[in-house]
Amino acid sequence: xxxxxxxxxxxxxxxxxxxxxxxxxISGHTALYWYRQSLGQxxxxxIYFQGTGAADDSGLPxxxxxxxRPEGSVSTLKIQRTERGDxxxxxxxxxxxxxxxxxxxxxxxxRLTVL
Amino acid sequence: KNQVEQSPQPLIILEGKxxxxxxxxxxxxxxxxxxxxxxxxxxxxxxxxxxxxENTKSNGRYTATLDADTKQSSLHITASQLSDSASYICxxxxxxxxxxxxxxxRLSVLx
Numbered sequence: 001x002x003x004x005x006x007x008x009x010x011x012x013x014x015x016x017x018x019x020x021x022x023x024x025x026i027s028g029h030t031a032l033y034w035y036r037q038s039l040g041q042x043x044x045x046x047i048y049f050q051g052t053g054a055a056d057d058s059g060l061p062x063x064x065x066x067x068x069r070p071e072g073s074v075s076t077l078k079i080q081r082t083e084r085g086d087x088x089x090x091x092x093x094x095x096x097x098x099x100x101x102x103x104x105x106x107x108x109x110x111r112l113t114v115l
Numbered sequence: 116k117n118q119v120e121q122s123p124q125p126l127i128i129l130e131g132k133x134x135x136x137x138x139x140x141x142x143x144x145x146x147x148x149x150x151x152x153x154x155x156x157x158x159x160x161x162x163x164x165x166x167x168x169e170n171t172k173s174n175g176r177y178t179a180t181l182d183a184d185t186k187q188s189s190l191h192i193t194a195s196q197l198s199d200s201a202s203y204i205c206x207x208x209x210x211x212x213x214x215x216x217x218x219x220x221r222l223s224v225l226x
Contacts, residue, residue, distance in 0.1 A: 004158070031212070042119075042204050042216035043159070056212060091158055101147060101166075102208065106158030 002026065004107035006092050012113045013082055021077040021110045025094030032075050033104065034067055035091040043091055049075060050097070082114045117142040119207050119217035127223045132195055136220045138188040138205030142213075150179050150190045151204040153219065159204055162190070195224045 005024040013019050025032050030051055035043035045059040052072045060066075064082075069075040079086055089111050093104040119140045128134050140148070147166045151159035163172045163179040165188070172179050176193045192199055202219035209215075 033214075035216075040218070040221075042206075042218045044216070045214060048212050050212075093158070101164045102212070103149075103161055103164060104214070106151075106160070108156070108158050 004092055004094050004105050006090075006107040006110050008110060009108065010111045010113075012115065014115050015082060015084060017082050017114075019079050019082055019112065021079075021090050021112070023075045023077070023092030023094075023107060025073065025075070025092070026096075026105055027073075028096065029094035029105070030072065030097040031095040031102070032069060033093045033095070034075070034077050035093065037089045037091055037109070039088075046077070046090075079112075082112075084114045087112055087114045117207075117209070117213070117215045119205055119215050121203075121205050121217040121220050123220060124218070125221035125223065127225060128195055130195060130197055130224050130226050134192050134195060134222065136190045136192075136203050136205075136222070138190070138217055140186050140188075140205070140207045140215070140217075142207040142209055142215050144210050145183060145186075146208045146210050148179075148181055148188050149206045149208070150177070150188075151206060153202045153204055155201070162203075192222075197224050197226060200224045 032049040034046040037043045048056040049069045064080045067077045089109040091109045093106045122137045149164045150162045153159040165181045178191045204219040205217040
């Protein structure tokens, strides 16, 4: 497909468990962003990758959250010791570096529910 | 503090009517402003992107305006359709990679 894909679409876990959320960006897009969206709110920035490196991780709420992008394409957001407050939709977006507008293309999101 | 505020919240209109959504921001330095449409359960989809020098930009029945002096933007929807029911999010980008999202306006178009 040509768009950004995210897996799983839904994830239900128990408090204290570890989860991984995957993002497949549009092929050739060098920039990749993770956001968290709570019900009725706009997306909240978590982390931004340019290539393989995290250029800005200032939005990660605490050290339980970590993200990687080892080959500059697929990215994984990892959450340790999940808490009920982590329940939200996690959105991924990618952007072509050469685009002067830095237009972001969003995936459908992963809905995480922590029981 | 960089902020984006949106109004009204929410908005309910009848099919075929026009409506205008508002966005006020305090993001600085300003690079561009975007409007996204987000259907329930989906990721946001870009409608328009406007830079400092652009006052108006249209995309079909959607027309966005930008007043960089007053730091205000509006999104006008003409002849609304049931499929326009969604959240409309205003996003302001600075010169770096900082995207500041508004809370969105939830629009419901009723038959």
